[in-house]
Amino acid sequence: MATQEFLGNDCLMLPRVIPTLLLRGTGLVKTTQFKDPKYVGDPINAIRIFNDKEVDELILLDITRSGEGAGPAFEVIRDAASECFMPLAYGGGISSLHDIEKILSIGVEKVVLNTAAVANMSLISEAARTFGSQAIVVSIDARKKLLGGYEVVGNRGQKRTGMDPVSFARACDEAGAGEIMLTSVERDGTLQGYDHDLISRVSKGLKVPLIASGGAKDLPDMVSAIRNSGASAVAAGAFFVFQGKHRAVLISYPSPSDLRKAFV
Template identity: 50%
Template sequence: MLRTRIIPALLLHEQSLVKTERFRRFRYIGDPANTVRIFNELEVDELAFLDITATRARRGPNFELLAEIASECFMPLSYGGGLCRLDDVKRVFDIGFEKVVINSYAYERPEFISEIARVYGTQAVVVSIDVKRNLLGRERVVSHGGRRVQAPNPESWAMEMERRGAGEILLTSVDREGTWQGFDLDLTKRVSANVDIPVIAQGGAGGVPDLVEAVREGGASSVAVGAMVVFQKKGFGVLVNFPEQSTLEQAFNLVRSRDEQI
């Protein structure tokens, strides 16, 4: 059985699913509920839904849409976007989601992470950290859809969020997101080495070898995938898909065998 979680991260824009590239332009993917039904048939282990407009629009989650998603989904779900009140977090869990993903509001009120963890447990809290390089190549932590620069570096912020009660870190390279160029292994490795909680690598997955590299070279515990599971291939049309379980098991088991021999 594959121990590494491969998590489709699906982006909500209003009532639809979209896919962005480097957090900018986006393409329409389809209806969220229909997409969930396809992933049910593909026997995906877990799904993450991230609303990319809620924070910028200063609104809370679309609970009606989330309820529709949860009613169709057979696997564990996580949700992020516009969460800044415990009452809203409770509604998300009551609908049927197992985890919440917090990004921008954690910088405004870091204690919000502790409040959620205290009530629902650390396993229910995922903190999302987005990292982007500026024109000089300097690495910056960003929030609000990549539009606002934050002071901490990725490692220190991940450590702080772990201390506050985060159970997982969703680490995204903005520069790689939607590009099919592979993960930022250096970034993933540095953050993974500084925390004891699982790190989910995101941004750049283009195929199974990239997933293996994120775990073996980057030290990630899991990987989040976007473009490679909603498009046929780079530059082609929409096709919701997922690697065969046997393909994933073979790739990851081969890596484990090599590591054991070293």
């Protein structure tokens, strides 16, 4: 849901600003360009901090499950969902309707499909029909091609698919996805700003919300992704867990007044 700010008798809906946490085993990490994971803490502690900061929603992605061919770590998901006061989306190792049903049944509001969506587009349609589009997010990871343009990649950026992210996003939209989460592999963890060209290309023609991810630099960068590039919401990882040029681990989130000043 979008942040609500009440000004007099008016209710102003601010765009969603969503922290993304990467789970590796039982700990949280942050990657740079999908490589070199750095340990950043315990997931439950991070969730409690974000609870206190009243964030819009939270995305939790297990980056090891798909690569290992393992299913979701349901106990870890259950622990996270039980602590999370805001809407929670989970992705990682999901490959079937049974996986989705079990994840939603333990308190997660949305599931995030990535590798499974690339391998089996029909899973999107079946999941949307069964659980409703609002519960299905398709995560698209895109990398620049040497001769220009972009390509969808799978398995945390390790597998080339040959698919164009614009066409793939539209196909996921038509298949029944409730949201598209778009991540630039090159920008991931760099704090150098979103890939606004990529966001603009993919956002055009979509009927469903687009969550921009990968490289968030500051609040003006987030505002630009929404106002100028066509995203409906923004997600970030390093921006919320690192502080200063030495990237010291410090979980943070903009205050409601800072968000209001940035987006109003």
